[in-house]
Amino acid sequence: MDDSMFDALCESVKEAGAIRRGEKKASRETRFSALDVKSIRESTGRTQEAFAQMIGVPLSTLRSWEQGKRAPTGPARALLTMFKTDPEQAAKLLHVA
The missing domain is CATH 4.10.910 (30s ribosomal protein s13; domain 2)
Structure with a gap:
């Protein structure tokens, strides 16, 4: 340098x-705008338990996001953005479709 x-x-x-x-x-x-995690999850048709397991986070974390107590960051935010954009394709990429 x-x-x-x-x-x-x-x-x-x-x-x-x-x-x-x-x-x-x-x-x-x-x-960054807040993600509506609940609507993203609902677009997949999965329960909180199933969605948390699918994206690899504790159920308590997902609930905190949905209640607005915490906000997803980093890779979790990126993954949720993928689900927001195209829930079916995101599920296929995770091999859970």
């Missing part, structure tokens, strides 16, 4: 710190 790239990286880290401390406003924010 040359000096100019290293300097740019250091400046970015300093800027991130300032944003985190509230000293500077972020230039942009990314917000």
